[in-house]
Amino acid sequence: MKAKQLRRTFCAAIAGLSICAATVATAAAIKQGGSMIVTYKDDISTLDPAIGYDWQNWSMIKSLFNGLMDYKPGTTELMPDLATGYDISPDGKRYVFKLRKGVKFHNGRELTAEDIKYSIERTVNPKTQSPGQGFFGMIKGFDAMTSGKAQHLSGITVVDPYTVRFDLSRPDATFLHVLAINFAFAVPREAVEKYGADFGKHPVGTGGFRMTEWTLGQRIVFERNRNYYHPGHPKLDRIEFQVGQEPLVALLRLERGEVDILGDGIPPAKFLQTRNDPKYKDMIVEGGQLHTGYVTMNVHIPPFDNLKVRQAVNMAINKARVIRIINGRAVPANQPLPPAMPGYDKNYKGYPYDPAKARKLLAEAGFANGFETELYAMNTDPNPRIAQAIQQDLAKVGIKAALKTLAQSVVIDAGGKKDQAPMIWSGGMAWIADFPDPSNFYGPILGCGGAVPGGWNWAWYCNKKLDAEAAKADAMADPALAAQRIDLWRSIFIDVMKDAPWAPVFNEQRFTMHSRRLGGPDAIFVDPVHIPVNYDTVYAKDVQ
Amino acid sequence: MPGYFLKRLGQMLLILIGISLVTFTLLFLVPADPARQMAGRSATAATVASIRHQLGLDLPFYARYWRYLTRLARGDLGRSYIQKSQVSELIASRLPATLLLMVGAILSELALGIPAGIFAAVRRGRKSDNAIMILSFIGVSAPQFVVGILLLYVFAVQLDWFPIGGYGSFAHLVLPALTLGFLGGGWYSRIMRSSMIDVLRQDYIRTARAKGAGGRRIVFVHALRNVALPVIAMIGLDIGIFMSGVVVVESVFGWPGIGQLVWQAIQRVDIPIIMGVTLVAACFIVLGNFLADIITPWVDPRIRLR
Numbered sequence: 001m002k003a004k005q006l007r008r009t010f011c012a013a014i015a016g017l018s019i020c021a022a023t024v025a026t027a028a029a030i031k032q033g034g035s036m037i038v039t040y041k042d043d044i045s046t047l048d049p050a051i052g053y054d055w056q057n058w059s060m061i062k063s064l065f066n067g068l069m070d071y072k073p074g075t076t077e078l079m080p081d082l083a084t085g086y087d088i089s090p091d092g093k094r095y096v097f098k099l100r101k102g103v104k105f106h107n108g109r110e111l112t113a114e115d116i117k118y119s120i121e122r123t124v125n126p127k128t129q130s131p132g133q134g135f136f137g138m139i140k141g142f143d144a145m146t147s148g149k150a151q152h153l154s155g156i157t158v159v160d161p162y163t164v165r166f167d168l169s170r171p172d173a174t175f176l177h178v179l180a181i182n183f184a185f186a187v188p189r190e191a192v193e194k195y196g197a198d199f200g201k202h203p204v205g206t207g208g209f210r211m212t213e214w215t216l217g218q219r220i221v222f223e224r225n226r227n228y229y230h231p232g233h234p235k236l237d238r239i240e241f242q243v244g245q246e247p248l249v250a251l252l253r254l255e256r257g258e259v260d261i262l263g264d265g266i267p268p269a270k271f272l273q274t275r276n277d278p279k280y281k282d283m284i285v286e287g288g289q290l291h292t293g294y295v296t297m298n299v300h301i302p303p304f305d306n307l308k309v310r311q312a313v314n315m316a317i318n319k320a321r322v323i324r325i326i327n328g329r330a331v332p333a334n335q336p337l338p339p340a341m342p343g344y345d346k347n348y349k350g351y352p353y354d355p356a357k358a359r360k361l362l363a364e365a366g367f368a369n370g371f372e373t374e375l376y377a378m379n380t381d382p383n384p385r386i387a388q389a390i391q392q393d394l395a396k397v398g399i400k401a402a403l404k405t406l407a408q409s410v411v412i413d414a415g416g417k418k419d420q421a422p423m424i425w426s427g428g429m430a431w432i433a434d435f436p437d438p439s440n441f442y443g444p445i446l447g448c449g450g451a452v453p454g455g456w457n458w459a460w461y462c463n464k465k466l467d468a469e470a471a472k473a474d475a476m477a478d479p480a481l482a483a484q485r486i487d488l489w490r491s492i493f494i495d496v497m498k499d500a501p502w503a504p505v506f507n508e509q510r511f512t513m514h515s516r517r518l519g520g521p522d523a524i525f526v527d528p529v530h531i532p533v534n535y536d537t538v539y540a541k542d543v544q
Numbered sequence: 545m546p547g548y549f550l551k552r553l554g555q556m557l558l559i560l561i562g563i564s565l566v567t568f569t570l571l572f573l574v575p576a577d578p579a580r581q582m583a584g585r586s587a588t589a590a591t592v593a594s595i596r597h598q599l600g601l602d603l604p605f606y607a608r609y610w611r612y613l614t615r616l617a618r619g620d621l622g623r624s625y626i627q628k629s630q631v632s633e634l635i636a637s638r639l640p641a642t643l644l645l646m647v648g649a650i651l652s653e654l655a656l657g658i659p660a661g662i663f664a665a666v667r668r669g670r671k672s673d674n675a676i677m678i679l680s681f682i683g684v685s686a687p688q689f690v691v692g693i694l695l696l697y698v699f700a701v702q703l704d705w706f707p708i709g710g711y712g713s714f715a716h717l718v719l720p721a722l723t724l725g726f727l728g729g730g731w732y733s734r735i736m737r738s739s740m741i742d743v744l745r746q747d748y749i750r751t752a753r754a755k756g757a758g759g760r761r762i763v764f765v766h767a768l769r770n771v772a773l774p775v776i777a778m779i780g781l782d783i784g785i786f787m788s789g790v791v792v793v794e795s796v797f798g799w800p801g802i803g804q805l806v807w808q809a810i811q812r813v814d815i816p817i818i819m820g821v822t823l824v825a826a827c828f829i830v831l832g833n834f835l836a837d838i839i840t841p842w843v844d845p846r847i848r849l850r
Contacts, residue, residue: 043627043808045812048628051628127598129583129595130584131583131586133584133586134586197623197628201629216634216637216638217637217641242710244798244799245709246795252697252708256701258708409576409577409578412576413575414575444586453589454577
C-alpha cells in the first residue's frame with residue numbers, strides 16, 4: 001500500500017519536474033516584457049475566485065490566483081501547481097498534498113496550508129454565496145457546513161504549514177479537477193477580512209499577475225508579479241482590460257492595431273468577412289470548445305414521454321443548416337460530450353438527419369398527423385434564428401412547435417419546473433464544462449440529481465441504472481484506472497443517447513482573433529480552460 | 545414662492561415613490577430567480593434557499609418593498625447581486641461620465657437644432673427649409689445605434705479625426721454627444737421652426753418691421769425670447785428621452801456611464817442596480833422638469849409660479 005503511495009508521489013514529482021524543466025526551457029527562449037490590451041463589452045463583475053463565474057473573469061482570476069492543481073497550458077492535462085505532489089489513499093478517499101515553499105501572496109505573506117483550508121471553507125460557507133459551493137460536496141463535513149451546523153470542513157486538515165489533507169465522504173475521481181477550478185484558489189484571510197464583500201474589487205492572490213488599477217466601467221490593469229514562483233512566467237509585463245467596448249468597435253480598433261485581443265470574439269455580423277479575408281489569416285486561431293448545444297425534451301411532458309417521439313426529433317433537425325446560420329462556427333454534435341472532452345466517442349454515428357424516418361417513428365408512436373408543442377429559447381441573437389430553423393425542421397415532420405423566446409433567466413426558470421417547458425434550445429445557456437472531465441457533463445444536466453425543481457436537467461431524464469454507472473465511474477479515483485474510467489463514461493453517454501432525452505445539435509468552435517504583436521503556440525490562443533487566451537503564456541513579439 | 549417649492553418638492557417625492565413602487569412591482573413579477581442565478585449550476589436546492597433567505601427574497605412583496613424603502617431613506621441602494629459592490633458606489637463611479645455626455649448632448653442638440661429651426665422658419669417654403677426638415681426627420685427617426693456606428697465609421701475609421709470609442713478627453717466626447725444631439729437636434733429644429741413661424745406672424749413683429757427693424761434684429765432680438773419657451777420646456781422633457789438613448793449610445797461608444805451599467809444589469813437580472821439606476825434617472829427627469837418650470841417665468845415674466 002505504502003509502495004503504491006510512494007510511486008504516486010514519485011510520479012507526481014517527476015511530472016512536476018518535467019513541467020518545470022519545460023517551463024524553464026521555454027522561459028529561456030522567450031523574453032518577458034511588453035504589454036497587451038484586451039477588450040470586453042461588459043464590465044468585469046468581480047475578481048473574487050469564490051464568486052467569479054462568467055467567462056470574462058474566469059481566465060483573469062486564473063492569472064491572479066492559484067490552486068493546488070492546474071492544467072498544462074493549452075491542454076486538459078492536470079498538473080500540481082501550488083502543490084509539489086500528492087498522495088491518494090488506495091480507497092480514493094484521502095488526498096495529502098505537499099505545498100511549495102516560498103510562494104508569496106501579492107501582499108508579501110507566504111502561503112501556507114492554513115490558506116488552502118481557509119479558502120475552500122470560504123467558498124463552501126453559505127455566507128459567501130459562492131456559485132462554486134456545490135463542487136466541494138465530496139469533502140467530509142460539507143453538509144454540516146452548508147447547513148450552518150459547523151464552521152469548518154471536518155474533511156480538511158492542516159497537517160503542518162506545508163501539508164494539507166483532504167478526507168472525502170466518497171471516492172471521487174474528479175477531485176483533482178475540482179482543486180484546479182477557480183473556486184478552490186488560495187486567498188489570504190487578512191485581505192478578505194480587510195475588504196469584506198469588496199474583496200472582488202481588491203483581489204490579492206499568488207498569481208503571475210497582480211491587479212494595480214480598476215477604474216469601474218473603464219479598465220482593469222494587471223502587472224507582472226515579479227515574485228512569481230514559476231520562473232519565466234508570465235511573459236507579459238502588463239495587461240490592460242478595456243471594458244464597455246462594443247465588439248464591432250473593438251474589431252475596428254484591432255484592425256488599426258490599437259488593441260490586441262477581442263475578448264468577446266469576432267462579432268457575428270463581421271465573422272465571414274473577417275475570416276475569409278486573407279490579410280487576417282495569421283491573426284485568427286480556431287480551436288475546439290468544451291461546449292454542446294442541444295434541444296432538451298422533457299420526458300414527463302407528453303408526447304416526449306415516448307422514446308420514438310424523442311428519436312424522431314433527433315432525426316428531424318438538419319444540423320448542417322443550423323450551423324450555416326451561425327456562419328459555420330460549430331461542428332455537428334451527435335452525443336452529449338464535445339469532441340475535445342475525454343470520453344467522446346468518435347465512432348458513434350448518432351441519429352442521422354432523416355425526416356422520412358422521423359415521420360415513420362412519429363406514426364409508430366401514434367402521431368402520424370404530428371402534434372403541437374412549445375420550444376423555449378433565449379431571446380438574444382443568434383438563438384431565436386436557430387430556434388426558428390429547428391421549428392421549421394420540426395414542422396416538416398408534422399411537429400408544430402410554438403416558439404417562446406424569452407430572457408435567459410426566464411428560460412432557466414422554466415427548465416427547472418417539471419411541467420413547464422416541453423422543449424428547450426440550450427443556446428446561450430448551453431453547457432460549457434467547468435472542468436475537462438466527462439463527469440461534469442452528466443450529473444447536473446443528465447443525472448437524477450439534476451432532475452429536481454430548480455435543477456439544470458431540463459429533460460428531467462433520470463435513469464437510475466446509468467446514475468449507478470456514473471457513481472461507479474466517479475469512484476475510480478486511482479489514476480491507474482483513468483483509461484478504464486473514461487471508457488465507462490463513454491458507454492454511459494452512448495446509453496443516454498439510446499433514450500434520446502436530448503437532440504444534440506452542435507459543438508461550438510472558438511475563433512480567437514489577436515494582433516500580430518502577440519506570439520505563442522496556437523493552443524494558447526484557444527486554451528480549453530482559458531477563454532479567450534491563456535494570459536500567462538502569450539508573449540509580446542516586439543520585445544523579443 | 546416658498547409654498548410653491550414645498551408643494552413641488554412634495555409632488556416630486558410622491559412621483560419618485562410611485563416610480564419605485566412600479567419598478568419594484570415589475571421586477572417582482574419577472575419570472576426569474578436571482579438567487580438561482582447567483583448560486584450557479586452546481587448549487588443544491590438548500591444553497592439556493594439559503595441565498596434567497598439572505599437576500600430577503602423569501603419575504604412577501606410588501607415586506608420586501610418596505611425593507612427597500614426604509615433602506616432607501618437611509619441612502620442605501622443595496623448591493624449588486626452579481627458585482628457584490630454597493631449600488632450607490634457603482635452609480636457614483638459612472639454618473640460623472642453620463643452627466644458629461646448629457647451636457648455634451650444637450651449643447652450639441654441645441655447647437656444643431658436651434659439655428660436649423662430658425663433658418664428653416666425664415667426661409668419657409670424654400671428648398672433649404674425642405675432640406676432641413678428632411679434632415680430633422682431622419683434625425684428623429686434613425687436608430688441611434690445606426691447613427692453612432694455611421695459616425696464612428698466615417699469620422700473615426702475613415703477620416704481618423706476622432707478616437708474609435710472610449711472615454712477620457714474632449715475628442716472622445718464629440719461623436720457620442722453628436723449621436724444623441726442628432727436626435728435631439730431633429731426635435732428642436734422642428735419645434736423651433738413652428739414656434740418661430742407663429743411668432744413671426746404676430747402683431748408686435750409686424751410693428752417692429754414697420755418701424756424699420758432689420759431681419760436679424762427681428763429674429764434675434766424681438767422673436768427669439770418668445771420662441772425659447774417651448775424649447776425650455778422641451779429640455780426638461782428631453783432628459784427623459786436622453787436617459788433611454790444613453791443606454792444605446794454608451795454601449796456603442798464604450799462610454800462608461802450608467803446606461804451601460806443598467807444594460808448589463810438587465811441582462812443579468814441584477815435587481816438592486818436596475819432599481820438604483822431607474823430611481824437616479826427618475827430623479828434627473830423630475831429635477832429637469834422642475835428646473836424648466838422655474839426658468840420659464842424668468843424668460844417670460846407673464847408666467848407666474850403658483
